[in-house]
Amino acid sequence: MKFWRNPEYQTLRSELTPEGLFLDRRALMAATGALGAGTILNPLTADAAPQKPQAAGAPPATAPTAAQAPQPGAALTARKTSYAVADAWSSEDAVTGYNNFYEFGTDKSDPARFADKMTVSPWSVSVEGETDAPRTYTLRELVDYSKLEERVYRHRCVEAWSMVVPWVGVPMADVIRKLKPKSSARFVQFETYLNPKEMRGVRLPVLDWPYVEGLRMDEAMNELAFVAVGVYGKALPKQNGAPIRTVLPWKYGFKGTKSIVKIRFLKSQPPTSWNKAGANEYGFYSNVNPEVDHPRWSQATERVIGGKGFNERRRTEMFNGYSKQVASLYAGMDLAKNY
Amino acid sequence: MKPLTLIALCAPAAYAAAQWALGFAGLSNELGFNPAEWTHHFLGDTALRILLVTLAVSPLRDMTGWAPLGLIRRRIGLAAFAYSAAHILAYLWLDLLWSLPALWDDVLKRTYITLGMAAFAAMIPLALTSTNGMIRKLGRTSWEKLHRLIFPITLLAVLHHLFMVKGNQPEPLIHGAILAALVAWRLAKRFRRSDPEASA
Numbered sequence: 195m196k197f198w199r200n201p202e203y204q205t206l207r208s209e210l211t212p213e214g215l216f217l218d219r220r221a222l223m224a225a226t227g228a229l230g231a232g233t234i235l236n237p238l239t240a241d242a243a244p245q246k247p248q249a250a251g252a253p254p255a256t257a258p259t260a261a262q263a264p265q266p267g268a269a270l271t272a273r274k275t276s277y278a279v280a281d282a283w284s285s286e287d288a289v290t291g292y293n294n295f296y297e298f299g300t301d302k303s304d305p306a307r308f309a310d311k312m313t314v315s316p317w318s319v320s321v322e323g324e325t326d327a328p329r330t331y332t333l334r335e336l337v338d339y340s341k342l343e344e345r346v347y348r349h350r351c352v353e354a355w356s357m358v359v360p361w362v363g364v365p366m367a368d369v370i371r372k373l374k375p376k377s378s379a380r381f382v383q384f385e386t387y388l389n390p391k392e393m394r395g396v397r398l399p400v401l402d403w404p405y406v407e408g409l410r411m412d413e414a415m416n417e418l419a420f421v422a423v424g425v426y427g428k429a430l431p432k433q434n435g436a437p438i439r440t441v442l443p444w445k446y447g448f449k450g451t452k453s454i455v456k457i458r459f460l461k462s463q464p465p466t467s468w469n470k471a472g473a474n475e476y477g478f479y480s481n482v483n484p485e486v487d488h489p490r491w492s493q494a495t496e497r498v499i500g501g502k503g504f505n506e507r508r509r510t511e512m513f514n515g516y517s518k519q520v521a522s523l524y525a526g527m528d529l530a531k532n533y
Numbered sequence: 534m535k536p537l538t539l540i541a542l543c544a545p546a547a548y549a550a551a552q553w554a555l556g557f558a559g560l561s562n563e564l565g566f567n568p569a570e571w572t573h574h575f576l577g578d579t580a581l582r583i584l585l586v587t588l589a590v591s592p593l594r595d596m597t598g599w600a601p602l603g604l605i606r607r608r609i610g611l612a613a614f615a616y617s618a619a620h621i622l623a624y625l626w627l628d629l630l631w632s633l634p635a636l637w638d639d640v641l642k643r644t645y646i647t648l649g650m651a652a653f654a655a656m657i658p659l660a661l662t663s664t665n666g667m668i669r670k671l672g673r674t675s676w677e678k679l680h681r682l683i684f685p686i687t688l689l690a691v692l693h694h695l696f697m698v699k700g701n702q703p704e705p706l707i708h709g710a711i712l713a714a715l716v717a718w719r720l721a722k723r724f725r726r727s728d729p730e731a732s733a
Contacts, residue, residue, distance in 0.1 A: 292566040300702055303565055353699075355567065400700040471700050490643050490697070499566050505627055 263333035264429040265315060266436045270342055272362045272427065277345035277418075279515075281501070281508075284357035286426045288500025293433045294351065295452055296400050297386065297393040304395065305433035311392040312453065314436045324379035324459040327372075333437055336372065337364050337423055344427070345420060347443035350482045350514045352468075355497040361441050362424030367415045375411070379459035383408040384440055384451035401467050407451040408464035408478070409442070410523075418443055418519050444516040446480045477533040481524065482514035486533050538605045542612040545579045546619070569627035576623055580616035581694060581708060584687045587613055588715045595722070607663050610683065614660040617653050617690075645696035652689035655682050687712050 264270060295305035318330045342362050350356045370382065388404035390396050396403045413419065420441040423430060430436040435452025442449045448468050458464070468476035475489050484494045498506040513520050524532070549572065555561035556568065564571045587610045594602040629635045639646045659680055661667070668676045691712055695705035 288566040296700065300698075300700070302567065302570075398701070398703055400702055487642075490645060497567065497569065505569055 262315060263317065263337075263339070263423070263437055266429050266431050268429045270339075270362050270424040270427060270429055272342040272344040272424065275343045275345050277347065279346050279348050279358045281348075281358050281498075283346065283360055284498075284500025289357060289359055289425060290431050290433060292357075292499055294353075294447065295395075295433055295435065297388070297395045297403070297405065298433070299395045300400060306431075308394055309432035309436075312387070312389070312432050312436070313392060314432060314453070317437050317455075319438065319454055320456050321373050322456065322458045323383075324376040324461060326374040326376060331373075333423070336369050337421065337438065338368070339423075341368075342424065345441075347418075347420070347441060348514055349441075349443065349447055350496060350510065352446035352448055352476070352480065352488060352493075354488075354491055354493060354495070354510075355499045356508070356510075356514075357499050360426055361420060361422040362427060363420050363422035363441070365417065366419035366421050366440065367417070369421045370414055373457065373459070375459040378461055380411055381408055381460045381463055382411060382414045383456075383458040383460055383464035384454050385456035385458070386451055387453040387455045402470050405451065405467045406464065407440070407449055407466050408460075409449075410463075411459075413442075413520075413523055416520055416523060418516055444481055444513040444520045446482060448476070449480050479524070479529075479532050481520075481529065481533075482510060483512060483529055483533070484510040485512075486530050534601060534605060535608070538608055542583070542609065545575070545616070549575055569623070572623045572627065573620065576616055576620035577694070580613050580620055581687075581690045583609060583613040583616060584683070584690060585708065585711050585715070588683065588687060588712070592715065592718050610680075611660060611663055614656045617656060621650075621653060645693050648689050648696065649693035652686045652693060655686045655689070659683065659686075684716065 291306045292302045293305040294302065295309065298305045298308040317333055319333070319336060320330045322328050341364060343364065344360055344362050346358060346360045348356055349359045375382070384407050386405035387393075388396060409419070420443075422435075422439050422441050423437060425431070425434055430439065432453075435450075435454075438454050439452045440450045440454065449466075463478060466476075466478060468480075469478055482493075487493050493510055495507050496510050498508055511517075552561060552563045552571075553568070556564045587606060590602055590606040590609065594600065625631055625633075625636060629639075640650050641647070659682055662671060662676065662679060671679065691705060691709045694708060698705060
């Protein structure tokens with residue numbers, strides 16, 4: 195059980211925490227110029243990725259080739275940043291065990307149970323539309339793994355819960371600049387991998403598959419927009435959207451796209467999955483806003499998941515607490531109408 | 534058979550209590566990372582499924598010809614009421630922190646909660662009249678008439694579930710299909726019975 199633990203044990207645990215050691219180790223690796231070839235797998239990731247049976251303390255995994263990106267769970271070297279949240283990180287097992295990834299089922303535990311079947315290597319992302327460089331990209335072409343940074347963002351789900359998550363990745367602006375969008379590109383759309391053989395959830399029409407999401411270009415170029423390839427210092431587990439996903443901390447979680455296979459630059463606003471499923475409930479913008487309720491529930495407060503307290507709640511902040519960085523994007527817009 | 538039914542009806546409550554106890558002791562992770570969500574789904578699903586079981590008793594009795602089945606119908610229905618009450622108490626406790634104004638706001642504002650509360654309110658008179666004494670007092674015919682409320686109640690409960698889930702999920706539709714089948718069986722029975730009378 196993760197929602198309550200003996201506080202004394204927690205103190206003890208934080209004193210002994212492998213997380214601290216882990217960060218030291220990363221700093222050390224950065225200092226020596228070593229790449230993230232070593233592998234630390236927590237038991238849960240080991241369960242989720244049986245094809246990589248490395249346990250902690252086992253010899254390092256084979257070094258990734260130039261073309262291949264780190265496998266789920268492989269340690270990543272990332273620079274610390276000032277993007278932080280005042281609250282404690284959610285527990286790693288909550289971040290990797292309580293997920294909405296409907297391609298694997300609608301229960302929060304389904305992704306951790308069933309995402310294991312998804313093939314994430316080799317992986318490529320096709321880039322289309324209003325761009326001067328339309329083609330298929332490898333992960334290493336999209337993401338500079340030597341420039342990874344760690345950003346701790348609050349993740350606010352539209353279902354009125356939140357977590358504090360240490361993502362590893364690169365600014366979305368860096369990725370987009372590499373893809374040379376034309377000046378005619380006003381929107382960018384992301385599409386999730388779709389394979390009914392590997393994703394049991396897509397056999398039912400819960401959503402109109404494949405999952406698509408989109409942003410206005412100025413939103414995508416905002417400093418907070420992030421492309422994550424890792425979490426908790428390790429390459430993304432499959433249930434969190436391995437190998438590459440977007441993170442938009444001022445928007446509800448579903449605006450992020452997991453396991454991206456396609457990026458399209460467009461002249462007009464693209465359709466988005468949840469908007470297609472219920473336009474009156476899920477708008478294109480879906481910015482976190484405590485004053486605009488979901489028609490079926492209040493967005494004024496949120497349940498804290500993966501914390502130490504029992505049934506902890508907090509007040510939801512405008513733009514999830516990121517007003518300073520993003521409020522100007524929506525100046526003059528009626529946010530109750532453009533929800 | 535009555536004690537066995539009682540045990541079966543208490544089993545889900547015992548299971549939920551055990552999961553909470555094991556969870557607090559750190560011995561089980563069945564509740565997951567959102568015990569409130571787990572509890573709401575578990576109690577709500579249990580209440581709705583017991584309602585469907587209640588409605589399945591008469592068809593089963595008629596099909597098997599085993600009359601004693603009719604004797605356990607009332608306590609099954611009462612269990613559905615008990616789980617519904619627990620479902621609402623858990624919601625009041627874990628989500629609304631016992632704020633009755635917040636509950637009233639939800640009832641007015643959120644369609645699925647309006648439907649769910651309407652279902653629960655309609656169950657109260659049925660629960661209150663579930664004793665032998667009340668059956669005698671009301672008389673068999675009016676008692677049965679009153680207790681036909683279980684059909685709209687179950688429909689409200691199915692709609693409450695349907696309007697609550699995100700996306701097109703199959704579960705509420707399955708519950709709805711079972712309810713439709715149970716109603717259809719009764720309509721067919723009434724039709725068969727009235728048919729010879731009409732020709733006579």
